[in-house]
Amino acid sequence: MNYVPGTASLIDDIDKKHLVLLRDGRTLIGYLRSIDQFANLVFHQTVERIHVGKKFGDIPRGIFIVRGENVVLLGEIDVDKPCDTVLQQVSIEEILEEQRQQQQTKQETEKVKMQVLKDRGLSIPKADNMDEY
Amino acid sequence: MFRFQSLDDDCTLEEEDDGLIEEEDEIDQFNDDTFGAGAIDDDWQEEHKRLAELDERVGLGGGEVEGEVDSGGSKPGSSIHRPSSSVNPPLQSSLPPFGFSSSSPGLPPQDADDRAREGGLAESLARLILEADPAIAGVGAAERPRPSPSSSASSLSVLHSLDQPRVLPQSSSIPHQRQPQLPPGPITSGLPSSSMLSYQQQQQLLRRGTAPMGQMNSHNIWDNSMSFGPVSVSPGLVTHMEDSPLMSIIKEGGLPKRPPQGRSDEGRDLSERVPPPRSSSPVIGSPPVRAVPIGTPPKQPMSHSLNHQVAGFPRGGPAPLLPGGGFRPFFGGPPPPHGHRMCPPPPHGPPSHIPVRHNTTHLHPQHRRMLTQRMQSRGGDRGRTGGDRSSRDPYSNLMTQKEKEWVTKIQMMQLQSTDPYLDDYYYQNYYEKMEKRQDKERDISSNSKKEHATKLITPQVAKVEHTYRPVQFAGSLGKLTVSSVNNPRKMIDAVLTTRSDDEEKREKQVWNKRRQILYTVEKMYSLLLEVQDFEKRFVQTPEEEREALLEQHKTNTEQLSSSLMEKEWDHRVSDELCVMIMSVRKGKRLVARLLPFLPSSQAAAVVMAIARNLPALAKKDKQDQVLGWLVEPLSPVIQSLSSSALTDLLQELQGGEGQLAVVLQNKFGVTMLYLILSEGERMQSCDPNCQLMDDNRWTELVFSVTRELLSVPASSLSPPLFTPPNLLSLFSRYVDRQRLELLQDKLQISASSR
Numbered sequence: 001m002n003y004v005p006g007t008a009s010l011i012d013d014i015d016k017k018h019l020v021l022l023r024d025g026r027t028l029i030g031y032l033r034s035i036d037q038f039a040n041l042v043f044h045q046t047v048e049r050i051h052v053g054k055k056f057g058d059i060p061r062g063i064f065i066v067r068g069e070n071v072v073l074l075g076e077i078d079v080d081k082p083c084d085t086v087l088q089q090v091s092i093e094e095i096l097e098e099q100r101q102q103q104q105t106k107q108e109t110e111k112v113k114m115q116v117l118k119d120r121g122l123s124i125p126k127a128d129n130m131d132e133y
Numbered sequence: 134m135f136r137f138q139s140l141d142d143d144c145t146l147e148e149e150d151d152g153l154i155e156e157e158d159e160i161d162q163f164n165d166d167t168f169g170a171g172a173i174d175d176d177w178q179e180e181h182k183r184l185a186e187l188d189e190r191v192g193l194g195g196g197e198v199e200g201e202v203d204s205g206g207s208k209p210g211s212s213i214h215r216p217s218s219s220v221n222p223p224l225q226s227s228l229p230p231f232g233f234s235s236s237s238p239g240l241p242p243q244d245a246d247d248r249a250r251e252g253g254l255a256e257s258l259a260r261l262i263l264e265a266d267p268a269i270a271g272v273g274a275a276e277r278p279r280p281s282p283s284s285s286a287s288s289l290s291v292l293h294s295l296d297q298p299r300v301l302p303q304s305s306s307i308p309h310q311r312q313p314q315l316p317p318g319p320i321t322s323g324l325p326s327s328s329m330l331s332y333q334q335q336q337q338l339l340r341r342g343t344a345p346m347g348q349m350n351s352h353n354i355w356d357n358s359m360s361f362g363p364v365s366v367s368p369g370l371v372t373h374m375e376d377s378p379l380m381s382i383i384k385e386g387g388l389p390k391r392p393p394q395g396r397s398d399e400g401r402d403l404s405e406r407v408p409p410p411r412s413s414s415p416v417i418g419s420p421p422v423r424a425v426p427i428g429t430p431p432k433q434p435m436s437h438s439l440n441h442q443v444a445g446f447p448r449g450g451p452a453p454l455l456p457g458g459g460f461r462p463f464f465g466g467p468p469p470p471h472g473h474r475m476c477p478p479p480p481h482g483p484p485s486h487i488p489v490r491h492n493t494t495h496l497h498p499q500h501r502r503m504l505t506q507r508m509q510s511r512g513g514d515r516g517r518t519g520g521d522r523s524s525r526d527p528y529s530n531l532m533t534q535k536e537k538e539w540v541t542k543i544q545m546m547q548l549q550s551t552d553p554y555l556d557d558y559y560y561q562n563y564y565e566k567m568e569k570r571q572d573k574e575r576d577i578s579s580n581s582k583k584e585h586a587t588k589l590i591t592p593q594v595a596k597v598e599h600t601y602r603p604v605q606f607a608g609s610l611g612k613l614t615v616s617s618v619n620n621p622r623k624m625i626d627a628v629l630t631t632r633s634d635d636e637e638k639r640e641k642q643v644w645n646k647r648r649q650i651l652y653t654v655e656k657m658y659s660l661l662l663e664v665q666d667f668e669k670r671f672v673q674t675p676e677e678e679r680e681a682l683l684e685q686h687k688t689n690t691e692q693l694s695s696s697l698m699e700k701e702w703d704h705r706v707s708d709e710l711c712v713m714i715m716s717v718r719k720g721k722r723l724v725a726r727l728l729p730f731l732p733s734s735q736a737a738a739v740v741m742a743i744a745r746n747l748p749a750l751a752k753k754d755k756q757d758q759v760l761g762w763l764v765e766p767l768s769p770v771i772q773s774l775s776s777s778a779l780t781d782l783l784q785e786l787q788g789g790e791g792q793l794a795v796v797l798q799n800k801f802g803v804t805m806l807y808l809i810l811s812e813g814e815r816m817q818s819c820d821p822n823c824q825l826m827d828d829n830r831w832t833e834l835v836f837s838v839t840r841e842l843l844s845v846p847a848s849s850l851s852p853p854l855f856t857p858p859n860l861l862s863l864f865s866r867y868v869d870r871q872r873l874e875l876l877q878d879k880l881q882i883s884a885s886s887r
Contacts, residue, residue, distance in 0.1 A: 009541065009544060014532055031526075031528065033528065033531045034531060034536070035540060036540055037543040045528075
């Protein structure tokens with residue numbers, strides 16, 4: 001709303017703490033330092049936050065440059081607002097472990113599901129989310 | 134994004150260098166990458182070092198995301214000033230429009246001091262008018278003299294420059310320092326004269342483009358980081374302020390100390406630093422680089438009185454710089470409407486509550502008002518909290534003002550519209566309706582106040598024709614070998630040349646002829662296809678249209694048949710044409726398909742022509758060997774021939790001298806011969822009334838055939854496609870036993886042959 005009234009711009013978001021969700025599902029939190037016309041973002045003191053259930057863990061990542069096309073959403077974090085009390089912060093190792101377990105259970109259920117479907121002669125093709133082929 | 138410092142770090146105190154620097158800049162404004170101080174990029178390295186050190190010191194452990202306290206007062210890096218050398222250039226910034234006399238390079242400090250007072254105002258005005266890039270900090274020593282992109286933006290730099298005169302006497306240590314700093318002048322030397330201070334304040338208030346500036350004037354960095362200057366503040370007003378923003382800021386933030394002390398200073402506000410400007414060298418052929426990108430909001434005029442004066446200049450100034458010329462209506466206007474409209478309320482309010490200035494010419498006035506209100510309210514809320522945080526964030530403003538403007542420029546470019554109603558229909562309509570509604574309400578409430586209803590000025594970008602003229606230097610050889618998206622360069626100079634070779638001509642003729650033949654064949658084919666499809670279509674068309682279709686069919690067939698005929702003789706197939714068509718494979722195919730559709734007389738004529746020209750055809754067919762296609766359609770035709778016609782046909786086949794020999798050599802020819810003979814035999818044996826024997830022709834012909842058959846060596850006799858069964862009986866009629874046996878052997882015909 002700064003230079004270009006009536007439009008949206010990231011200019012005002014510079015130097016503020018943001019949370020960005022990427023296309024690959026990662027959540028990054030950091031200070032937005034620089035942008036460009038493609039909404040490529042430069043994050044400073046970035047932290048990757050992994051959420052598993054009610055727990056979350058932060059992995060410090062340093063400086064991130066995110067290509068604009070990979071951004072799903074981006075929002076400013078109000079540092080003054082009290083943090084969410086529902087979520088519980090745990091250590092990195094723990095959260096990674098939790099994540100791994102989550103992935104595992106998911107894979108197992110998926111496998112079982114596929115097997116069941118196959119037995120019934122149905123097949124649901126897996127959605128191809130990969131960009132590379 | 135690169136940031137190049139355009140000032141030579143090493144060139145500190147030298148006044149005599151100023152002229153040099155100036156000259157340097159004049160040489161090639163755009164090329165400070167290679168020539169100018171842009172080539173030297175020490176500063177970013179130092180910056181990096183500083184920031185890195187800061188990181189180490191503070192530690193990044195534990196994902197500490199919160200901005201670090203500037204324990205780093207590490208380096209007083211935020212102010213970027215080259216103290217000494219910046220004295221004179223700003224003061225002597227020669228700004229032609231103003232006709233200010235430029236001071237001589239080696240100006241002694243005290244002169245500079247005076248100059249600062251008188252020249253400074255004008256100079257700042259000039260800079261304002263030229264809409265200088267706020268991010269180019271006082272490095273400006275080299276930059277200042279440059280008319281267009283230069284002029285230090287940050288108030289700090291201005292401040293510094295003005296402080297220089299006072300600082301210089303004490304600046305013994307300054308030349309040593311590498312880091313730009315806000316000289317401690319104002320503090321250590323006690324409060325400067327009030328006029329000086331107020332002047333400085335003016336300057337700050339003028340230059341509100343950057344966060345540092347914002348800080349100066351308010352506690353709320355966030356609020357004002359992007360804000361554009363306050364509304365005009367009359368100089369007199371400021372002098373009254375003892376509790377000036379400047380002083381408060383200085384008290385709060387603490388002025389940067391000299392390097393020995395500065396680094397450990399906790400109170401230092403590193404975000405006062407303004408990073409050095411980026412290089413401004415353009416790509417040749419692309420639009421000229423504007424240090425002040427299109428879309429830059431204008432700086433605010435200092436006062437009402439100056440408004441008009443100022444107003445005149447933006448048009449003069451930026452206009453020549455506008456690449457497309459289209460933005461003139463956009464930005465020509467900003468200061469005056471702004472000044473008039475907005476001047477009254479804000480500046481007299483609390484200094485910390487500066488309303489945001491937008492480039493809102495093109496906005497509907499109502500919209501603008503709404504925006505301002507919104508900004509004000511938002512500013513009020515966040516004013517308190519933002520300030521502390523910002524003062525502790527050492528990494529702020531990594532993105533320079535210039536860069537922000539650059540991004541905004543790109544976004545603004547998308548707003549260009551030659552037809553606002555087409556591009557932004559809903560926006561226009563919405564505000565129109567609102568206006569109407571307001572007018573209605575106003576009319577209801579009061580009868581006057583029409584003057585409040587301002588006309589909506591929609592941004593119109595004139596469609597300017599750009600004719601690209603390639604960049605050329607006088608005296609150079611030809612054009613530059615540079616191409617960009619706007620001027621794709623012709624890579625090859627291709628020139629058409631016609632070959633006048635005789636052989637070429639002949640070859641060409643041959644090709645032309647062939648093309649002609651093919652063309653004829655194609656035409657006939659299309660007719661033929663129509664004819665062939667007739668029946669199918671006939672069945673499908675409804676009753677009413679059948680007649681028309683029939684008519685058409687008739688025409689088609691007529692056309693088809695006549696196409697083969699000679700021009701003068703109606704009943705004779707044009708040999709030339711026939712041969713021509715049959716010389717190509719497709720033509721032969723065509724004739725084969727065509728024959729069944731021709732009326733019998735014409736079909737006979739065609740067959741005659743074929744027989745007549747068989748040698749030629751055989752020769753042409755040597756490569757393709759497709760005459761065999763003709764056999765199938767040929768047989769019914771032959772079989773339908775009358776005896777005289779048959780005789781004629783046989784005669785044709787025998788034609789001139791040696792033709793039969795050639796015929797016999799060709800498979801098709803032999804087949805055809807056999808067909809004829811067979812037909813003759815059939816006629817004789819089946820039909821008692823056959824007139825074949827009426828004249829001797831047939832007999833004679835058969836005799837000659839048999840003679841030929843016997844005389845021709847077996848090797849040159851090509852086997853036919855098929856052998857009719859009754860040949861033997863035919864021959865037995867005409868030849869004696871001995872010869873018959875010979876023939877039998879030769880032709881491999883036997884009584885029981887198929």
